Amino acid sequence: MVGDGTTTRLLPSRARLLDVARLAGVSVKTVSRVVTGHQNVSKHTRERVTQAAQQLRFRPNHLARDLRQGGVSRTMAFVIGDLTNPFYAQVAAGVEQGLADEGLTMVIAVTHDDPAQEARVVSTMLERRVHSLLLVPIAADQSYLAGELQLGTPIICLDRPAQNLAADSVVIANRAGATDAVRSLLAHGHRRIAFIGSTVYTNDERLAGYRQALFDFGVAAVTEWERTDAVTAADADRATRELLAAPVTPTAILAGDNRISTGVLRALRDTQREVALIGFDDFDLAETLSITVVSHDAGQMGREAVRLALARHEDLSGPPMQSVIPARLTLRGSGETPPPRSRLY
Amino acid sequence: MVGDGTTTRLLPSRARLLDVARLAGVSVKTVSRVVTGHQNVSKHTRERVTQAAQQLRFRPNHLARDLRQGGVSRTMAFVIGDLTNPFYAQVAAGVEQGLADEGLTMVIAVTHDDPAQEARVVSTMLERRVHSLLLVPIAADQSYLAGELQLGTPIICLDRPAQNLAADSVVIANRAGATDAVRSLLAHGHRRIAFIGSTVYTNDERLAGYRQALFDFGVAAVTEWERTDAVTAADADRATRELLAAPVTPTAILAGDNRISTGVLRALRDTQREVALIGFDDFDLAETLSITVVSHDAGQMGREAVRLALARHEDLSGPPMQSVIPARLTLRGSGETPPPRSRLY
DNA sequence: GTGAAAGCGCTAACAC
DNA sequence: GTGTTAGCGCTTTCAC
Numbered sequence: 001m002v003g004d005g006t007t008t009r010l011l012p013s014r015a016r017l018l019d020v021a022r023l024a025g026v027s028v029k030t031v032s033r034v035v036t037g038h039q040n041v042s043k044h045t046r047e048r049v050t051q052a053a054q055q056l057r058f059r060p061n062h063l064a065r066d067l068r069q070g071g072v073s074r075t076m077a078f079v080i081g082d083l084t085n086p087f088y089a090q091v092a093a094g095v096e097q098g099l100a101d102e103g104l105t106m107v108i109a110v111t112h113d114d115p116a117q118e119a120r121v122v123s124t125m126l127e128r129r130v131h132s133l134l135l136v137p138i139a140a141d142q143s144y145l146a147g148e149l150q151l152g153t154p155i156i157c158l159d160r161p162a163q164n165l166a167a168d169s170v171v172i173a174n175r176a177g178a179t180d181a182v183r184s185l186l187a188h189g190h191r192r193i194a195f196i197g198s199t200v201y202t203n204d205e206r207l208a209g210y211r212q213a214l215f216d217f218g219v220a221a222v223t224e225w226e227r228t229d230a231v232t233a234a235d236a237d238r239a240t241r242e243l244l245a246a247p248v249t250p251t252a253i254l255a256g257d258n259r260i261s262t263g264v265l266r267a268l269r270d271t272q273r274e275v276a277l278i279g280f281d282d283f284d285l286a287e288t289l290s291i292t293v294v295s296h297d298a299g300q301m302g303r304e305a306v307r308l309a310l311a312r313h314e315d316l317s318g319p320p321m322q323s324v325i326p327a328r329l330t331l332r333g334s335g336e337t338p339p340p341r342s343r344l345y
Numbered sequence: 346m347v348g349d350g351t352t353t354r355l356l357p358s359r360a361r362l363l364d365v366a367r368l369a370g371v372s373v374k375t376v377s378r379v380v381t382g383h384q385n386v387s388k389h390t391r392e393r394v395t396q397a398a399q400q401l402r403f404r405p406n407h408l409a410r411d412l413r414q415g416g417v418s419r420t421m422a423f424v425i426g427d428l429t430n431p432f433y434a435q436v437a438a439g440v441e442q443g444l445a446d447e448g449l450t451m452v453i454a455v456t457h458d459d460p461a462q463e464a465r466v467v468s469t470m471l472e473r474r475v476h477s478l479l480l481v482p483i484a485a486d487q488s489y490l491a492g493e494l495q496l497g498t499p500i501i502c503l504d505r506p507a508q509n510l511a512a513d514s515v516v517i518a519n520r521a522g523a524t525d526a527v528r529s530l531l532a533h534g535h536r537r538i539a540f541i542g543s544t545v546y547t548n549d550e551r552l553a554g555y556r557q558a559l560f561d562f563g564v565a566a567v568t569e570w571e572r573t574d575a576v577t578a579a580d581a582d583r584a585t586r587e588l589l590a591a592p593v594t595p596t597a598i599l600a601g602d603n604r605i606s607t608g609v610l611r612a613l614r615d616t617q618r619e620v621a622l623i624g625f626d627d628f629d630l631a632e633t634l635s636i637t638v639v640s641h642d643a644g645q646m647g648r649e650a651v652r653l654a655l656a657r658h659e660d661l662s663g664p665p666m667q668s669v670i671p672a673r674l675t676l677r678g679s680g681e682t683p684p685p686r687s688r689l690y
Numbered sequence: 691g692t693g694a695a696a697g698c699g700c701t702a703a704c705a706c
Numbered sequence: 707g708t709g710t711t712a713g714c715g716c717t718t719t720c721a722c
Contacts (some may be wrong), residue, residue: 014416014496016699027709032701040707057492062472063412064699068714071359071406075452075473083441086629089434096428096455105469107420107452110441124450127407147402151359266633284431285630288611361715372693377717385691409715413698 015056024052035060066129074104076309077125078134081113087258087281087298088136091158094302095134102310104131115139126153132309134302137162154312156305160201161322168308170301170323174202174280177294177327178209179216181254181278184292184329186217188336190252190276194225196239196264197256197280203228206256206280225250236263244273252276252335258283261291278335280327292335296327360401369397380405411474419449421654422470423479426458432603432626432643433481436503439647440479447655449476460484471498477654479647482507499657501650505546506667513653515646515668519547519625522639522672523554524561526599526623529637529674531562533681535597535621539570541584541609542601542625548573551601551625570595581608589618597621597680603628606636623680625672637680641672 017035021028026045033041034049035058041049052058066073078095080088096106109125111117118139125133132154135142142157143164149155155162157169185193195210197203207226214221225243230236236255240263243250253275255261261279268275279286282295304323311321329335362380366373371390378386379394380403386394397403411418423440425433441451454470456462463484470478477499480487487502487510494500494512502514530538540555542548552573559566570588575581581600585608588595598620600606606624613620624631627640649668656666674680 012495017701018699028699029701029710030708033708036701042707045707059468059472061412061416061474061699063408063416063418063474064714065701066714067406067408067412067716068699068701071408071714073408083438084431084435086429086431086434089431090429092453093428093455096453100455105452105454105473107450108437108441109450110438110445123404127404128450129406129408150357262629262633265630269633283629284607285610285634288607288614289630362717363715373715374693374717375691378692381717387691390691406715409698410717411698412700413715413717416698 015053015058016061017058019056020049020053020058023056024049072129072131075107075128075130076104076132076134076306077107077109077122077128077130079109079111079118079121079125080136081111081138083108083110085259086283090298091136091302091305094299094304095306096302097299098303098306102306111136111138113138119144132156132313134158134305134309135162135167136160139163142167152316154309154316156308156312158301158305166320168312168321168323170304170308170325172202172296172301172325173327174205175209175212177280177296177329178206178254179213180327180329181280181292181294181335182210182213183217184331184335185252185254185276185278186213186219188276191219192222192225192248192250193219193252193254194222194227194243194250195254195256196227196230196236196243196260198231198235198260199228202280203256206254210254230256230260230263233259233263233266236260237267238263240264240267241271244271244275250275252278255279257281261286261293265289265291276335278329282330286330287332290333292332293330294327295330296325301325360398360403361406362403364401365394365397365403368401369394417474417476420452420473420475421449421477421479421651422452422454422467422473422475424454424456424463424466424470425481426456426483428453428455430604431628435643436481436647436650439644439649440651441647442644443648443651447651456481456483458483464489477501477658479503479650479654480507480512481505484508487512497661499654499661501653501657503646503650511665513657513666513668515649515653515670517547517641517646517670518672519550520554520557522625522641522674523551523599524558525672525674526625526637526639526680527555527558528562529676529680530597530599530621530623531558531564533621536564537567537570537593537595538564538597538599539567539572539588539595540599540601541572541575541581541588541605543576543580543605544573547625548601551599555599575601575605575608578604578608578611581605582612583608585609585612586616589616589620595620597623600624602626606631606638610634610636621680623674627675631675632677635678637677638675639672640675641670646670 017028017031020031031049034046099106109121111121115138134156136158137160141164142162155167157167161169227239230239255264258281279293282293286293362373362376366376379391444451454466456466460483479501481503482505487507500512502512506514572584575584600609603626624638627638631638
């Protein structure tokens, strides 16, 4: 029999519990028990079923299972601004790790750091009936999630707390980390210290820590040296050049986050200026380049968020919890004085 | 009425189509039509339904929808070795971007670069009935996926082709990129050129390109300078030191990937040796440090994989497709001769 | 333009 | 130890 011109492509169909049951000569429920590893199945039956399942290449349908079991999937959503930022990639890795231990999986969705997209992206995740929502908030207000919280979905905010929502959160010890960094610079003789960063929550907090350290030490703040207009590395590059082009220049810089550090480094290298630098967030080449940083365990933030989500799932009634991930100064040279010449950049 | 001691926590329940239908005084199907934006609903009815849905905070259950629609979710699985490797993070970002345009979401699962975990992790994803499987293979054999392929699930391999499986794939122009790099080193006068990398597919191909370039130029290969035992940055650091401790040392190094580059850089800085370096894969600080690299668009790899998956979904019958992402040499100084002193490390 | 009934694949509840 | 029945929330089919 040769092709008739209207060949319909016939796909082999996927085996269901029923198919396995028929082949094994048992009921659907028995197969279900075997597949889910429940008790009350004789060894003999179990073997027959297992063999039938293998023969048919049976793969349980989690969609159906989750639907039946209460409409909640064994999945946590991680909504994040930008996956290519190594900090968030590490947080994601931590989330994944925390989930793997529990047999849950992670769905990642990205807001592209656009406040306007947050609600839409989050909504898509909630329609998937995720077990929990892990969110790096970017919008100015999360009150739109109050209803979901009441419905029992754990909502954990990472890196920044929620605004107008009683959600749990995991943050870094931003102020303390920044204070430590500035104190170290002060201890090494620096008095003209600049801060470069943005106005997101973390940078705000770090700026506050920076100010606190200066204040405690009795050093007057210089407004021009508080640059909070740098979001990208390019911004930080520009800000650094501007600071160094002024009549009076800072002798040390605290970078608000890893992207800022990159930009500052580029500017320092290009201009061949010798300025002490401490970065917030560790990064791959920091050790190689002897860059002193305020470091922390980004993976721990992810794991901790999962822990909170699971805890919240168990007890929906308690007050919002906040976990703080410690930050510690990792001295490598660039923040000590004087900044080593030519070994750095 | 005061607490009775056995307060059962009553959660508000989630609204279903039926609830909305009752409130709006219409049938379930009509609500379904409105929610999914289908035709054949009068404007008046549509408004009533929409209002009822909002009032009840109705959120459609994708689990149920996907199950009913044929048991396939609007999700693609991306199975990856390590999320913290910036290269893969960028690929993931590309996947996400490609999917967002289609209204699909991405589930990420991690194998921790462990061949033994691949099948299990992949299986979990397939049980979720993903639309397609995007896989960075790590196991030595993917023949276990043949059945799934026949069932109609598009399987796209990224960065490395599948083994013993007729799956589509997206790879980088590894050989050409490496050949270009070595040719450039040769053109700048280098004759003693080492390769440091591992034995994964990409590094294998890059080594082949390296050999080809040397062969074409008439430079004899030196086995000791083909180091394929370096997987991590620490390995590369060690390998570099060993190479530089030998009686005859290479004057240039081609690094097999971004992790290797990091390790080589560390070794060069610590030992204060001046050796030309070209890295495979671009990285954040490469420009700042004037490191010449073979660069490519990792995001494009992700987007291309999504494109192939969608195409395969439409036509399951065609032969396996392979997309090649171009690689080009980005000259920045470290690969030109002589390697600039002290500005680098 | 709208609705009633059936069923996607699975498991909870309850037989036996 | 095993089977039967019902139903998770939705969409498909077909009727009106």
